[in-house]
Amino acid sequence: MGRSPCCEKVGLKKGPWTPEEDQKLLAYIEEHGHGSWRALPAKAGLQRCGKSCRLRWSNYLRPDIKRGKFSLQEEQTIIQLHALLGNRWSAIATHLSKRTDNEIKNYWNTHLKKRLIKMGIDPVTHKPKNDALHSSIDNGHSKVAANLSHMAQWESARLEAEARLVRESKLRSHLGTSSSILPSPSSSSLNKHDTVKAWNNGSSVVGDLESPKSTLSFSENNNNNHNDNNVAPIMIEFVGTSLERGIVKEEGEQEWKGYKDGMENSMPFTSTTFHELTMTMEATWPPSDESLRTITTAATTAARAHVLGDPVVQEGLTDLLLNSNSDEDRSLSPEGGGESNSGDGGDGCGSDFYEDNKNYWNNILNLVNSSPTNSPMF
DNA sequence: AATGCTCGCAACCGCGATTCC
DNA sequence: TGGAATCGCGGTTGCGAGCAT
Numbered sequence: 023m024g025r026s027p028c029c030e031k032v033g034l035k036k037g038p039w040t041p042e043e044d045q046k047l048l049a050y051i052e053e054h055g056h057g058s059w060r061a062l063p064a065k066a067g068l069q070r071c072g073k074s075c076r077l078r079w080s081n082y083l084r085p086d087i088k089r090g091k092f093s094l095q096e097e098q099t100i101i102q103l104h105a106l107l108g109n110r111w112s113a114i115a116t117h118l119s120k121r122t123d124n125e126i127k128n129y130w131n132t133h134l135k136k137r138l139i140k141m142g143i144d145p146v147t148h149k150p151k152n153d154a155l156h157s158s159i160d161n162g163h164s165k166v167a168a169n170l171s172h173m174a175q176w177e178s179a180r181l182e183a184e185a186r187l188v189r190e191s192k193l194r195s196h197l198g199t200s201s202s203i204l205p206s207p208s209s210s211s212l213n214k215h216d217t218v219k220a221w222n223n224g225s226s227v228v229g230d231l232e233s234p235k236s237t238l239s240f241s242e243n244n245n246n247n248h249n250d251n252n253v254a255p256i257m258i259e260f261v262g263t264s265l266e267r268g269i270v271k272e273e274g275e276q277e278w279k280g281y282k283d284g285m286e287n288s289m290p291f292t293s294t295t296f297h298e299l300t301m302t303m304e305a306t307w308p309p310s311d312e313s314l315r316t317i318t319t320a321a322t323t324a325a326r327a328h329v330l331g332d333p334v335v336q337e338g339l340t341d342l343l344l345n346s347n348s349d350e351d352r353s354l355s356p357e358g359g360g361e362s363n364s365g366d367g368g369d370g371c372g373s374d375f376y377e378d379n380k381n382y383w384n385n386i387l388n389l390v391n392s393s394p395t396n397s398p399m400f
Numbered sequence: 401a402a403t404g405c406t407c408g409c410a411a412c413c414g415c416g417a418t419t420c421c
Numbered sequence: 422t423g424g425a426a427t428c429g430c431g432g433t434t435g436c437g438a439g440c441a442t
Contacts, residue, residue, distance in 0.1 A: 036411080407440095
Protein backbone atom coordinates (compact mmCIF):
# COMPACT_ATOMS: atom_id res chain seq x y z
CA MET A 23 0.00 0.00 0.00
CA GLY A 24 1.58 3.20 -1.08
CA ARG A 25 1.40 6.16 1.13
CA SER A 26 -0.65 9.07 -0.06
CA PRO A 27 1.05 12.44 -0.03
CA CYS A 28 0.24 14.66 2.89
CA CYS A 29 -1.21 17.22 0.55
CA GLU A 30 -1.51 18.14 -3.07
CA LYS A 31 1.83 19.54 -4.05
CA VAL A 32 0.66 21.55 -7.02
CA GLY A 33 0.07 25.21 -6.37
CA LEU A 34 1.23 25.10 -2.80
CA LYS A 35 3.97 27.33 -1.56
CA LYS A 36 7.14 25.95 -0.02
CA GLY A 37 10.10 27.48 1.64
CA PRO A 38 10.39 30.24 4.20
CA TRP A 39 7.26 31.71 5.65
CA THR A 40 6.46 35.37 5.13
CA PRO A 41 5.23 37.58 7.97
CA GLU A 42 1.87 37.75 6.24
CA GLU A 43 1.55 34.00 6.22
CA ASP A 44 2.56 33.85 9.86
CA GLN A 45 -0.06 36.41 10.68
CA LYS A 46 -2.76 34.51 8.87
CA LEU A 47 -1.86 31.27 10.58
CA LEU A 48 -1.63 32.86 13.99
CA ALA A 49 -4.90 34.69 13.61
CA TYR A 50 -6.71 31.61 12.45
CA ILE A 51 -5.41 29.36 15.21
CA GLU A 52 -6.05 31.93 17.88
CA GLU A 53 -9.61 32.22 16.77
CA HIS A 54 -10.49 28.67 15.81
CA GLY A 55 -7.73 26.40 17.00
CA HIS A 56 -5.97 24.31 14.45
CA GLY A 57 -8.49 21.51 14.28
CA SER A 58 -7.55 19.39 11.30
CA TRP A 59 -4.24 20.53 9.97
CA ARG A 60 -5.12 19.26 6.56
CA ALA A 61 -8.14 21.47 6.34
CA LEU A 62 -6.56 24.45 8.00
CA PRO A 63 -4.69 26.07 5.10
CA ALA A 64 -7.79 26.50 2.99
CA LYS A 65 -9.75 27.90 5.87
CA ALA A 66 -6.95 30.24 6.84
CA GLY A 67 -6.36 31.35 3.29
CA LEU A 68 -2.88 29.92 3.07
CA GLN A 69 -1.27 28.35 0.04
CA ARG A 70 0.50 25.82 2.21
CA CYS A 71 0.01 22.19 3.03
CA GLY A 72 -1.31 21.32 6.46
CA LYS A 73 1.92 19.73 7.46
CA SER A 74 3.84 22.86 6.72
CA CYS A 75 1.38 24.85 8.81
CA ARG A 76 1.67 22.44 11.68
CA LEU A 77 5.43 22.64 11.64
CA ARG A 78 5.44 26.39 11.44
CA TRP A 79 3.10 26.58 14.38
CA SER A 80 4.81 24.03 16.57
CA ASN A 81 8.35 25.14 15.82
CA TYR A 82 7.98 28.86 15.58
CA LEU A 83 4.64 30.50 16.16
CA ARG A 84 3.47 28.67 19.26
CA PRO A 85 3.24 31.26 22.03
CA ASP A 86 5.01 29.17 24.65
CA ILE A 87 8.28 28.95 22.79
CA LYS A 88 11.46 30.41 24.15
CA ARG A 89 13.92 31.47 21.51
CA GLY A 90 17.47 32.61 21.60
CA LYS A 91 20.62 31.42 23.20
CA PHE A 92 20.61 28.24 25.25
CA SER A 93 21.58 28.65 28.87
CA LEU A 94 24.25 26.55 30.50
CA GLN A 95 21.57 24.73 32.41
CA GLU A 96 19.77 23.90 29.23
CA GLU A 97 22.92 22.69 27.53
CA GLN A 98 23.69 20.50 30.48
CA THR A 99 20.24 19.03 30.48
CA ILE A 100 20.38 18.27 26.79
CA ILE A 101 23.68 16.47 27.11
CA GLN A 102 22.56 14.44 30.06
CA LEU A 103 19.26 13.50 28.52
CA HIS A 104 20.89 12.67 25.24
CA ALA A 105 23.20 10.30 27.04
CA LEU A 106 20.16 8.55 28.37
CA LEU A 107 17.62 8.89 25.58
CA GLY A 108 19.66 9.26 22.42
CA ASN A 109 18.16 11.22 19.55
CA ARG A 110 14.71 11.30 21.03
CA TRP A 111 14.36 15.00 20.67
CA SER A 112 10.74 15.27 21.56
CA ALA A 113 11.34 13.49 24.84
CA ILE A 114 14.32 15.71 25.55
CA ALA A 115 12.36 18.79 24.60
CA THR A 116 9.76 18.14 27.21
CA HIS A 117 12.36 18.71 29.89
CA LEU A 118 13.28 22.04 28.43
CA SER A 119 9.76 23.19 28.53
CA LYS A 120 10.01 26.19 26.23
CA ARG A 121 12.24 24.68 23.61
CA THR A 122 11.07 22.74 20.60
CA ASP A 123 12.45 19.39 19.62
CA ASN A 124 13.58 20.88 16.34
CA GLU A 125 15.52 23.61 18.05
CA ILE A 126 17.17 21.18 20.43
CA LYS A 127 18.01 18.87 17.58
CA ASN A 128 19.60 21.72 15.66
CA TYR A 129 21.48 22.91 18.67
CA TRP A 130 22.79 19.47 19.34
CA ASN A 131 23.92 18.97 15.78
CA THR A 132 25.54 22.36 15.41
CA HIS A 133 27.03 22.91 18.85
CA LEU A 134 26.97 20.17 21.42
CA LYS A 135 27.82 17.29 19.15
CA LYS A 136 30.88 19.06 17.86
CA ARG A 137 31.92 19.92 21.37
CA LEU A 138 31.78 16.30 22.44
CA ILE A 139 33.70 15.22 19.38
CA LYS A 140 36.33 17.75 20.17
CA MET A 141 36.59 16.27 23.63
CA GLY A 142 37.15 12.85 22.16
CA ILE A 143 33.71 11.59 23.11
CA ASP A 144 31.51 9.83 20.63
CA PRO A 145 28.33 11.94 20.52
CA VAL A 146 26.26 8.92 19.56
CA THR A 147 27.26 6.60 22.35
CA HIS A 148 28.68 9.22 24.72
CA LYS A 149 31.66 6.95 25.11
CA PRO A 150 35.21 8.14 24.89
CA LYS A 151 36.56 7.10 21.52
CA ASN A 152 39.37 5.25 23.27
CA ASP A 153 37.17 2.78 24.95
CA ALA A 154 39.20 -0.10 26.28
CA LEU A 155 38.42 0.72 29.86
CA HIS A 156 34.71 0.56 29.42
CA SER A 157 34.65 -2.58 27.35
CA SER A 158 36.44 -4.43 30.10
CA ILE A 159 33.79 -3.31 32.49
CA ASP A 160 31.04 -4.54 30.23
CA ASN A 161 32.54 -7.93 29.71
CA GLY A 162 32.78 -8.65 33.35
CA HIS A 163 29.45 -7.40 34.50
CA SER A 164 26.85 -7.93 31.88
CA LYS A 165 24.13 -8.58 34.40
CA VAL A 166 24.58 -5.26 36.05
CA ALA A 167 24.71 -3.74 32.65
CA ALA A 168 21.40 -5.30 31.76
CA ASN A 169 19.86 -4.04 34.97
CA LEU A 170 21.11 -0.58 34.35
CA SER A 171 19.76 -0.70 30.89
CA HIS A 172 16.36 -1.71 32.16
CA MET A 173 16.41 1.12 34.59
CA ALA A 174 17.28 3.57 31.92
CA GLN A 175 14.56 2.32 29.67
CA TRP A 176 11.90 2.32 32.32
CA GLU A 177 12.83 5.80 33.24
CA SER A 178 12.97 6.83 29.65
CA ALA A 179 9.47 5.57 29.06
CA ARG A 180 8.28 7.37 32.14
CA LEU A 181 9.89 10.59 30.99
CA GLU A 182 8.03 10.36 27.74
CA ALA A 183 4.72 9.92 29.42
CA GLU A 184 5.37 12.76 31.79
CA ALA A 185 6.42 14.83 28.88
CA ARG A 186 3.07 14.49 27.26
CA LEU A 187 1.35 15.57 30.40
CA VAL A 188 3.56 18.59 30.71
CA ARG A 189 2.94 19.66 27.19
CA GLU A 190 -0.78 19.18 27.34
CA SER A 191 -1.13 20.80 30.71
CA LYS A 192 0.83 23.80 29.61
CA LEU A 193 -1.20 24.14 26.48
CA ARG A 194 -4.36 24.03 28.50
CA SER A 195 -3.18 26.54 31.00
CA HIS A 196 -1.88 28.86 28.36
CA LEU A 197 -4.81 28.74 26.03
CA GLY A 198 -7.46 28.63 28.66
CA THR A 199 -10.59 26.96 27.36
CA SER A 200 -9.65 26.90 23.72
CA SER A 201 -9.99 23.18 23.67
CA SER A 202 -10.04 22.89 19.93
CA ILE A 203 -6.31 23.44 19.90
CA LEU A 204 -5.72 20.57 22.20
CA PRO A 205 -5.50 16.91 21.44
CA SER A 206 -8.64 15.01 22.10
CA PRO A 207 -9.10 13.92 25.68
CA SER A 208 -9.03 10.33 24.64
CA SER A 209 -5.47 10.68 23.52
CA SER A 210 -4.30 12.23 26.70
CA SER A 211 -6.28 10.65 29.45
CA LEU A 212 -3.90 8.69 31.55
CA ASN A 213 -5.08 6.06 33.89
CA LYS A 214 -4.02 2.80 35.37
CA HIS A 215 -5.52 0.87 32.55
CA ASP A 216 -3.47 2.75 30.02
CA THR A 217 -0.37 2.22 32.02
CA VAL A 218 -0.89 -1.49 32.33
CA LYS A 219 -1.79 -1.77 28.71
CA ALA A 220 1.27 0.09 27.65
CA TRP A 221 3.53 -2.04 29.73
CA ASN A 222 1.91 -5.25 28.70
CA ASN A 223 2.18 -4.30 25.08
CA GLY A 224 5.87 -4.06 25.60
CA SER A 225 6.36 -7.76 25.64
CA SER A 226 10.02 -7.01 25.58
CA VAL A 227 10.91 -3.96 27.52
CA VAL A 228 14.19 -3.84 25.73
CA GLY A 229 12.71 -3.81 22.32
CA ASP A 230 9.54 -1.86 22.73
CA LEU A 231 9.02 1.15 24.84
CA GLU A 232 6.46 2.96 22.88
CA SER A 233 4.40 5.53 24.64
CA PRO A 234 3.79 4.09 28.03
CA LYS A 235 1.47 6.27 30.01
CA SER A 236 2.22 7.83 33.30
CA THR A 237 -0.07 8.45 36.18
CA LEU A 238 2.00 11.39 37.30
CA SER A 239 0.46 14.78 37.27
CA PHE A 240 1.85 17.94 35.80
CA SER A 241 2.06 19.62 39.14
CA GLU A 242 4.09 16.74 40.38
CA ASN A 243 6.38 17.08 37.46
CA ASN A 244 6.62 20.75 38.02
CA ASN A 245 8.25 20.11 41.33
CA ASN A 246 11.29 19.04 39.44
CA ASN A 247 11.66 22.36 37.76
CA HIS A 248 13.50 23.75 40.65
CA ASN A 249 15.77 26.14 38.88
CA ASP A 250 15.14 29.30 36.89
CA ASN A 251 14.76 28.49 33.16
CA ASN A 252 12.18 25.82 33.95
CA VAL A 253 14.71 23.17 33.31
CA ALA A 254 14.80 19.95 35.21
CA PRO A 255 18.36 18.71 35.15
CA ILE A 256 18.46 14.98 35.14
CA MET A 257 21.08 13.22 37.12
CA ILE A 258 21.38 9.56 36.43
CA GLU A 259 23.16 7.88 39.28
CA PHE A 260 22.39 4.26 38.71
CA VAL A 261 25.93 3.18 39.41
CA GLY A 262 25.34 3.27 43.09
CA THR A 263 25.30 -0.48 43.42
CA SER A 264 27.73 -2.35 45.51
CA LEU A 265 28.73 -4.43 42.55
CA GLU A 266 29.33 -1.39 40.41
CA ARG A 267 31.38 0.17 43.12
CA GLY A 268 33.59 -2.84 42.99
CA ILE A 269 34.02 -2.40 39.31
CA VAL A 270 35.09 1.16 39.55
CA LYS A 271 37.38 0.48 42.42
CA GLU A 272 39.10 -2.12 40.35
CA GLU A 273 39.70 0.49 37.71
CA GLY A 274 40.83 3.20 40.02
CA GLU A 275 40.30 3.62 43.69
CA GLN A 276 40.93 7.32 43.56
CA GLU A 277 38.45 7.93 40.81
CA TRP A 278 35.69 6.12 42.55
CA LYS A 279 36.44 7.75 45.84
CA GLY A 280 36.08 11.07 44.17
CA TYR A 281 32.77 10.07 42.73
CA LYS A 282 31.61 8.52 45.94
CA ASP A 283 32.51 11.49 48.06
CA GLY A 284 31.05 13.93 45.65
CA MET A 285 27.88 12.15 44.77
CA GLU A 286 26.85 9.49 47.17
CA ASN A 287 26.29 11.75 50.10
CA SER A 288 23.75 13.72 48.19
CA MET A 289 21.99 10.74 46.69
CA PRO A 290 19.25 9.05 48.64
CA PHE A 291 18.99 6.34 46.01
CA THR A 292 20.87 3.64 47.86
CA SER A 293 22.30 0.46 46.58
CA THR A 294 19.64 -1.38 48.48
CA THR A 295 16.93 0.50 46.66
CA PHE A 296 18.51 -0.23 43.36
CA HIS A 297 19.03 -3.84 44.18
CA GLU A 298 15.46 -4.33 45.26
CA LEU A 299 14.22 -2.62 42.18
CA THR A 300 16.30 -4.59 39.74
CA MET A 301 15.50 -7.84 41.45
CA THR A 302 11.83 -7.05 41.19
CA MET A 303 12.18 -6.29 37.54
CA GLU A 304 14.05 -9.47 36.84
CA ALA A 305 11.68 -11.67 38.71
CA THR A 306 8.43 -10.42 37.30
CA TRP A 307 8.56 -9.85 33.61
CA PRO A 308 6.13 -9.31 32.13
CA PRO A 309 4.83 -7.63 35.22
CA SER A 310 1.52 -8.33 36.79
CA ASP A 311 -0.63 -5.40 37.85
CA GLU A 312 0.74 -5.72 41.34
CA SER A 313 4.37 -5.96 40.41
CA LEU A 314 3.83 -3.23 37.89
CA ARG A 315 2.72 -0.91 40.64
CA THR A 316 5.71 -1.87 42.68
CA ILE A 317 8.11 -1.34 39.86
CA THR A 318 6.55 1.89 38.69
CA THR A 319 6.51 3.31 42.15
CA ALA A 320 10.07 2.29 42.82
CA ALA A 321 11.32 3.57 39.52
CA THR A 322 9.49 6.83 39.92
CA THR A 323 10.72 7.29 43.43
CA ALA A 324 14.24 6.46 42.48
CA ALA A 325 14.19 8.73 39.48
CA ARG A 326 12.62 11.55 41.46
CA ALA A 327 15.32 11.26 44.03
CA HIS A 328 17.86 11.73 41.32
CA VAL A 329 16.28 14.44 39.30
CA LEU A 330 17.48 16.83 41.93
CA GLY A 331 21.16 16.35 41.51
CA ASP A 332 24.12 17.98 43.07
CA PRO A 333 24.23 21.43 41.49
CA VAL A 334 27.91 21.78 42.10
CA VAL A 335 28.68 18.67 40.13
CA GLN A 336 26.25 19.65 37.41
CA GLU A 337 27.81 23.01 37.07
CA GLY A 338 31.17 21.37 36.93
CA LEU A 339 30.11 19.14 34.13
CA THR A 340 28.84 22.06 32.19
CA ASP A 341 32.05 23.92 32.74
CA LEU A 342 33.96 20.92 31.62
CA LEU A 343 32.05 20.81 28.40
CA LEU A 344 31.83 24.50 27.77
CA ASN A 345 35.46 25.11 28.44
CA SER A 346 36.63 22.34 26.24
CA ASN A 347 37.49 24.70 23.46
CA SER A 348 40.05 26.57 25.40
CA ASP A 349 40.91 23.97 27.94
CA GLU A 350 41.08 20.73 26.12
CA ASP A 351 44.05 19.38 27.95
CA ARG A 352 41.86 19.16 30.99
CA SER A 353 39.04 17.49 29.19
CA LEU A 354 38.08 13.86 29.12
CA SER A 355 39.71 13.34 25.80
CA PRO A 356 42.22 10.54 25.70
CA GLU A 357 44.79 12.97 24.45
CA GLY A 358 44.27 14.93 27.59
CA GLY A 359 44.94 11.94 29.72
CA GLY A 360 41.74 12.35 31.65
CA GLU A 361 40.29 9.04 30.63
CA SER A 362 43.37 6.98 30.23
CA ASN A 363 44.69 4.31 32.49
CA SER A 364 48.19 5.50 32.07
CA GLY A 365 48.48 6.33 35.69
CA ASP A 366 49.21 9.99 35.25
CA GLY A 367 45.73 10.42 36.69
CA GLY A 368 46.14 13.73 38.39
CA ASP A 369 48.01 15.38 35.53
CA GLY A 370 48.62 18.39 37.62
CA CYS A 371 45.05 19.59 37.88
CA GLY A 372 43.48 16.83 39.88
CA SER A 373 41.28 18.78 42.20
CA ASP A 374 38.46 16.94 43.87
CA PHE A 375 36.07 19.11 41.98
CA TYR A 376 37.46 18.04 38.69
CA GLU A 377 37.51 14.43 39.76
CA ASP A 378 33.86 14.67 40.69
CA ASN A 379 33.01 16.04 37.31
CA LYS A 380 34.92 13.37 35.56
CA ASN A 381 33.35 10.63 37.55
CA TYR A 382 29.92 12.02 37.06
CA TRP A 383 30.43 11.99 33.35
CA ASN A 384 31.86 8.49 33.55
CA ASN A 385 28.69 7.63 35.33
CA ILE A 386 26.57 8.59 32.36
CA LEU A 387 28.94 6.83 30.04
CA ASN A 388 28.70 3.67 32.05
CA LEU A 389 24.96 3.81 31.87
CA VAL A 390 25.03 4.15 28.12
CA ASN A 391 27.66 1.48 27.80
CA SER A 392 25.39 -0.93 29.52
CA SER A 393 22.61 -0.77 26.96
CA PRO A 394 22.00 -3.77 24.74
CA THR A 395 22.70 -3.31 21.08
CA ASN A 396 19.15 -3.97 20.07
CA SER A 397 17.74 -1.37 22.33
CA PRO A 398 15.91 1.44 20.56
CA MET A 399 16.75 3.72 23.40
CA PHE A 400 20.38 4.35 22.72
C1' DA B 401 34.80 44.47 -3.89
C1' DA B 402 34.14 39.81 -5.39
C1' DT B 403 34.24 35.14 -4.54
C1' DG B 404 34.21 30.99 -1.93
C1' DC B 405 33.55 28.62 2.33
C1' DT B 406 31.45 27.51 6.72
C1' DC B 407 27.93 27.58 9.93
C1' DG B 408 23.33 27.82 11.86
C1' DC B 409 18.66 27.44 11.39
C1' DA B 410 14.11 26.90 9.31
C1' DA B 411 11.72 23.95 6.68
C1' DC B 412 10.99 19.72 4.14
C1' DC B 413 10.76 14.69 3.61
C1' DG B 414 9.67 10.12 4.68
C1' DC B 415 8.27 6.79 7.80
C1' DG B 416 5.98 4.72 11.81
C1' DA B 417 2.21 5.25 14.98
C1' DT B 418 -2.31 6.44 15.92
C1' DT B 419 -6.96 7.59 14.95
C1' DC B 420 -10.96 7.51 12.19
C1' DC B 421 -14.48 5.47 9.43
C1' DT C 422 -11.44 -5.42 11.07
C1' DG C 423 -8.86 -3.28 7.65
C1' DG C 424 -7.72 0.54 4.95
C1' DA C 425 -7.34 5.51 4.70
C1' DA C 426 -6.33 9.75 6.87
C1' DT C 427 -3.82 12.21 10.03
C1' DC C 428 -0.33 13.11 13.34
C1' DG C 429 4.27 13.16 15.29
C1' DC C 430 9.01 12.33 15.07
C1' DG C 431 13.78 12.18 13.49
C1' DG C 432 16.86 12.80 9.60
C1' DT C 433 18.16 15.69 6.00
C1' DT C 434 18.36 19.63 2.95
C1' DG C 435 18.62 24.32 1.34
C1' DC C 436 19.37 28.96 2.03
C1' DG C 437 21.04 33.14 4.09
C1' DA C 438 24.44 35.38 7.07
C1' DG C 439 28.95 35.93 8.42
C1' DC C 440 33.73 35.28 7.71
C1' DA C 441 38.07 34.44 5.23
C1' DT C 442 40.78 34.91 1.25
